[in-house]
Amino acid sequence: MPVVMFHDALASPDAWRDGLAARIPELDFRVWPDIGDPGEIEFAMVWNLPPGSYAGMTGLRCICSLGQGVDHLFLDPDLPRDVPIMRLVDPWMSQSMTEWILLNLLYFHRQGPEYDALVRQHRWHVLPPPETSECRVGIMGLGALGLHAARAISGLGFPTAGWARTARTVDGVEVYSGNGQLTDFLARTDVLCCLLPLTAATRGIINTDTLALLPRGTFVINAARGAHIVDEDLLAALDSGQVAGAALDVFHTEPLPPEHAYWAHPAVRVWPHVSAQTNPATALEQVAAAIRRVADGRIPENLVDPTLGY
Ligand code: NDP
Numbered sequence: 001m002p003v004v005m006f007h008d009a010l011a012s013p014d015a016w017r018d019g020l021a022a023r024i025p026e027l028d029f030r031v032w033p034d035i036g037d038p039g040e041i042e043f044a045m046v047w048n049l050p051p052g053s054y055a056g057m058t059g060l061r062c063i064c065s066l067g068q069g070v071d072h073l074f075l076d077p078d079l080p081r082d083v084p085i086m087r088l089v090d091p092w093m094s095q096s097m098t099e100w101i102l103l104n105l106l107y108f109h110r111q112g113p114e115y116d117a118l119v120r121q122h123r124w125h126v127l128p129p130p131e132t133s134e135c136r137v138g139i140m141g142l143g144a145l146g147l148h149a150a151r152a153i154s155g156l157g158f159p160t161a162g163w164a165r166t167a168r169t170v171d172g173v174e175v176y177s178g179n180g181q182l183t184d185f186l187a188r189t190d191v192l193c194c195l196l197p198l199t200a201a202t203r204g205i206i207n208t209d210t211l212a213l214l215p216r217g218t219f220v221i222n223a224a225r226g227a228h229i230v231d232e233d234l235l236a237a238l239d240s241g242q243v244a245g246a247a248l249d250v251f252h253t254e255p256l257p258p259e260h261a262y263w264a265h266p267a268v269r270v271w272p273h274v275s276a277q278t279n280p281a282t283a284l285e286q287v288a289a290a291i292r293r294v295a296d297g298r299i300p301e302n303l304v305d306p307t308l309g310y
Helices: 014-023 091-109 114-120 144-155 181-187 208-213 231-240 281-296
Strands: 003-008 030-031 041-047 064-065 084-087 136-141 160-164 175-176 191-194 218-222 242-246 268-270
Touching: 014 281, 030 144, 030 231, 041 281, 064 231, 091 114, 091 144, 091 191, 091 242, 091 281, 114 144, 114 181, 144 160, 160 181, 160 242, 181 208, 208 231, 231 242
Parallel strands: 003 030, 003 041, 041 064, 064 084, 136 160, 136 191, 160 175, 191 218, 218 242, 242 268
Antiparallel strands: none
């Protein structure tokens, strides 16, 4: 069995160590930085491993991101380029993400901001009911998370579109693809949800130019990565009314600094990166399967394309 290294500054190794031991009793599980001889490490399970930590890991056969995103791996200029990289793809996380997107979509659609303002004034006032068939939702990213959310949203009757890098057909979802169709996608979107991976092509993709292409009064939901948004541009669009409100789960700097303008902005809902948390209970089986595949000399599933960055 491969020697396994674990690193996640935000989570205890206990659930992973115990869960893997129950599945692969003979596993040698080492927690960074107490990993002994780095040359013995064959399978690295990591989240935000400090840059340079792969030094000496000459026997590495798989790097496994302990989350669905992999942008954290590419921050390390010394990331081994010849080692297969895999990520978690967990249906439990897709369900969790869809719930969070729905919570914020429905809050906006059902006039939550307006009713909350009325409640603060102790005013009993009835607004005209919203029309679901007129609230066009657009999801950036139609991968494991985006597709799950798009199907659920479409199932509720919202006109739903998705934007991906490559074209495809999805029942009940109008698919736009590539930079050439981004303008049309944004122009028909009343609620924009970002579920893109953070890559060179998507960094800063929500900016003054793209926000200006949305219909006035769009609601922006970001559960992907903070760096998809140019914060000053979103704040300016919120202040001008081009964007009506935003629900944000991810930020350039996490935790979001106490002085950041998002905290106090009346049209912004701040969440502490909780929309879809890694869950060892549901993800252990696929990590164990990947370790077994590597032990058998096979390539693990859910591989990342390092040239695309996702
Ligand atoms: P996937 O890799 O499964 O899907 C990515 C999607 O984005 C694909 O549809 C892909 O297109 C599309 N895409 C990538 N690059 C471009 C581009 N340049 N232009 C247009 N579309 C593009 O990712 P997941 O759905 O698993 O996760 C998405 C992201 O969500 C993660 O990378 C992570 O950053 C974030 N995340 C956030 C969490 C949280 O708690 N806040 C939890 C988990 C993930 P195509 O299908 O054509 O390849």
